[in-house]
Amino acid sequence: MQSVQEKYKNLQEYLKSLGSVAVAFSSGVDSTFLLAAAKKTLGADHVIAVTASSCSFPKRELEEAKQFCKEQGIRHIVCKSEELDIEGFRQNPKNRCYLCKHELFEKILEIAKEYHINAVAEGSNMDDNGDYRPGLVAVAELGIKSPLREALLNKEEIRTLSKEMGLPTWDKQSFACLSSRFVYGETISEEKLGMVDKAEQLLLDMGFHQVRVRIHGDIARIEVLPDEIAKLVEGENREKIYSYLKQLGFSYVTLDLGGYRMGSMNETLDIEKK
Structure with a gap:
């Protein structure tokens, strides 16, 4: 069994292999930790945070995302990604998350290209493997990286490491759109x-x-x-x-x-x- 610190080192090695990364940043526990780890590992010049603004994303979360990036000196791009405009989304089908994530990550891929960033990363962890997650199908299809899953980190371990790093989100409630x-x-x-x-x-x-x-x-x-x-x-x-x-x-x-x-x-x- 790997220790939490060993998993964190594996995470850093994986991030180094990417060279530069655009993190899909929601200001939640997982994406905040991933963004902080990426900045610490790669340096601020090789990391950007991208947050999607929509009516399904509370303003408090958007403001927290902006504040964190400002305090950490991380380039932050807010892009408009209105899920309700996606064909079929309003009807709330079983693959709703797939429709949303596919469009969102396509936009982040374009932003990454514009900023000459090598890879796009999202913050799913090992605990997400046990639930119905159609959004992860979009992640796989578009070649989006999942560093926390690559390092085999679960939610509890992410909270532990977040606390050690002094991140304000270490005990934040879990959130979904x-x-x-x-x-x-x-x-x-x-x-x-x-x-x-x-x-x-x-x-x-x-x-x-x-x-x-x-x-x-x-x-x-x-x-x-x-x-x-x-x-x-x-x-x-x-x-x-x-x-x-x-x-x-x-x-x-x-x-x-x-x-x-x-x-x-x-x-x-x-x-x-x-």
Whole structure:
């Protein structure tokens, strides 16, 4: 079994083999660590960060991405990549993530070419191999690099290394684009994306660490960590959340007793996971 430090050295060796890299940067735990490791290994002149701006990407995440790159002295390019304009995306098919990632990485490849960067890299880790991830099909098709998976790093190890490097994201909640909150087959709209964003922001502002507000028609299904369920149903908290989500436009507000779990919308899919 390799130690975390051995895996980190392997990551650095892999990044060195690329020479220069454009990192698809969402300001999340994984991409922040990958970007920081790339800068430390290759130097700022050989690294750029590319962040996609869209209605499914909360403004708080975009601002955090901008701030991190500014503090770290990393060139940062924000590109417009509106998923809702992709043919078929609004209908939320099972390969929704493939459609999005394919278009996004095509844009980042063009940016990398413009800046004379050798490779484009994304931040999936070993834990992502166990869930349904059609976006990884696009990664493979377009030749996008996955350095964290190459180094066999998992989420816990990335958090450990992030803490050692002093990165502010070491204990940040996991995040996925807001479109992942919709049950497959339900039409994705800018209005409903805004409802989800505002609902989740309320929960984060109230101190909940890991949250999801899933949409099932006019029903909001709230997921929080199991040990925070009691906090959510406390009198004033429950009333505040219920009242606010009703104001946003949800007819019903429910709590998932299973608690937060990655990819819960995939649980009903009768397909082979990739």
